[in-house]
Amino acid sequence: MQIKYTDALIIGGGLAGLRSAISTTDKGLDTIVLSLVPVKRSHSAAAQGGMQASLGNSIMGEGDNEDVHFADTVKGSDWGCDQEVARMFVNTAPKAIRELAAWGVPWSRVKKGDRETVINAEKTTITEKDEAHGLITARDFGGTKKWRTCYTADATGHTMLYAVTNEAMKRGVVIEDKKEAISLITKDGQCYGAIVRDLKNGGLIAYVAKGTMIATGGYGRIYKQSTNATICKGTGHAIALDAGAYLGNMEAIQFHPTPIVPSGILLTEGCRGDGGVLRDKDGYRFMPDYEPEKKDLASRDVVSRRMLEHIKKGKGVKSPYGDHLWLDISILGRKHIEKNLRDVQDISKTFNGIDPADEGEKGWMPVLPMQHYSMGGIRTTPKGQSVNVNGLFSCGESACWDMHGFNRLGGNSVSETVVSGMIVGNYFADYCKETDIDIDTKMVQEELTKQDNYLDELLALDGKESIYDIKDEMRNIMQDKVGIFRNGKDLEEAVEELKVLLKKTKDINITNKHRLLNQELEEAYKVPMMLKVALCVAKGARDRTESRGAHYREDYLKRDDENWLNRTLSYWANEDDLEPTLAYEELDIMKMEMPPGFRGYGKKGFIIENPLSQKRQDEIDKISEEHQGDRHALQEKLMPYELQAEYKSINQRLGDEDE
């Protein structure tokens, strides 16, 4: 058996992992990135519509800055996020996008003069300023005050991933693809690396490192219907659980309003951002009736619920796959679609035989909300280190550091991947530089042997269950009972049924007995991992008796700031347990820069207020009134936060001095 040594081990080769690898390499550390697939095929590539950064170059983004982006993000999260992390993020996002531009991402640019666009379903002419010509432009997205989402047509994640991978290769980062981490090596609360399976030959290797980072993305595939790639199974979360790490807010699951039916492939929010609208079976545009202000562009949790509400009223379109609604982008015109929404057009034509540029009904695409994003993840500090396992870091979608709270804004995730790769990647690098570890090779060998034996045991199982059936059942349970609308009874059933399934995984029969290249064996060790993650989601949802962001309880309709302004922590207390143990971490209103209030969209009057919110608001008002100086100094007074100097520096915008 093989043991490899490195300074920094990064599990996951999407945008977050690769950008972190650049940070560690730039600080002189030996770095290895492990990836399930060739890194350019990571799910980051599927991000379509764009990346939020408050550049404010386009006329429709004029006046944008970090403060506006911060407020949008906090409201979007339904006050569940860590506001210091949100501040770190919004201040670094403009730097991230400028770095990416220099690395070759061909961001769409402002063209001076008039251009026609569609706003509120009507053709409108806007005039871009001469002085903004050639700077990075932006489109509209849900839940934002300004047009802030920068893009390369609808292939933004793709161009970002290629640029970051190319930079990593330029620096000589060691990238090993078709490698899967199946457990972490830990002792006494310290992480020493991972046990890894080589998917090209089935062999096991121990990677020993001073610091280990998990950047494995989301866990959407625990649901039957998800926009996520087939590799988004949450195995990174599962190995962290097994190592004793806390996961945060696992019940916070985002359902995107417009995946196409039935394949579940995403159609970007940019469709609506650019002026597309939702329609019902009568062709009627219904969103303005529910959300008069933001209409089709309220936050994703709100739009998804409104869509299902409308279908429940009998307004859905009947199909063999159940009821759906229509997404109409034909009003944007063929020219716009074929330039800025061409992947959407390609997907719709290929999988549904519909050309969305065809005028009228003919071009409408069938859509239905489906699982899309995992707000929860490995609970870390704002510097990205696990709160209870030393030397274990996480960033990107796999982490809960926690910038999204209970709902993420569109355009904030692909942005988070690179921003956290910069910030957390650098803190991770500092940790690896400053840390020396004693390597107990016997312990490493023991963990390797343990995993080796485990795979043999799985192959030897001679029970009566099929691992494929167990997986299907899990995905159905999550779909039916832990979905957009949740209630105590269903959630209780879900938890109990998932526990039964987890037990059944010890009674399976693997028909394919090859020890090396065997995709059935892979299912056999992955499905129990997925079940553990699913149990964290279901139990967290069962016990959270309130509605916040994407977590919506039909039996507890209000956001409860009095009792539930906290973060769920789940962990696996004993190896043989059938369910996680939950704990809670309070959010401190008195430290918030923006205390809880109404989001500006969604149902009004559904908040159980915490008296501290008003108290903190009064305090903030007083400080603001007395404040002399610029907005940066005021922000520092209201909520000081730590960030690397190179990222904390002031972002220049058009019109600022010394351009």
Next chain:
Amino acid sequence: MSREITITTLKYNPSDENSQPTFVDYTLEETPGMTLYIALSKIKASIDHDLSSDFVCRAGICGACGMVINGKPKLACRTLTSEFEDGKIELLPLPTFKLIKDLSVDTGSWMKNMSIRVNSWIVANEETDISKLEKRIEPEVADEVFELDRCIECGLCVAGCSTAIMREDFVGAVGLNRVARFSIDPHDSRTDEDFYELIGDDEGIFGCMSLLACEDHCPKDLPLQSKIAYMRRKMVKID
């Protein structure tokens, strides 16, 4: 009305000395809108647990699932079974790339070698201060770069290329397109002479025989023919 379809795939595990390449037939019921991703997932879950294939995004954007489908290199996830009138579909792994098992091939190592070979990254001679306004780029120029940046490294152009079969180190249309992409990027300071150093030989721009299967099979409809010709004209001037 559903019908039965037959999918015939090559099965072979080169790492197993007892394995012999064989064709295996799978018969299954076609469902509406069925893609080869859905069909192969069904086969793997319910007929043959030993069959290997690679799917990631299943939406035609990641480039993982290239295979030879009834003689043509295509992305399996965006191929509908209804496209085949007689309901008979034959699947082979992509040629040129190292076979891992059955339909699973190692495109990753090939693409990594190509990327390093053609220095597939920006080379800039100026430092960027990321706190300051970004460099201005003409909107049309950004769009042109984006057009070539759409390549997803699926390898279909390489699998369809006669030169790639004869010359193991040929960088393929994917590599030549990549160089064309950086040559028009205003962030990149390299000159034509620099690019000549990378691709001015028979493993590069002069290896192409202009048979153009690359452009025929590109799932992203990249203008490979005109870009290869464009690079060749530039490189010939230096030669």
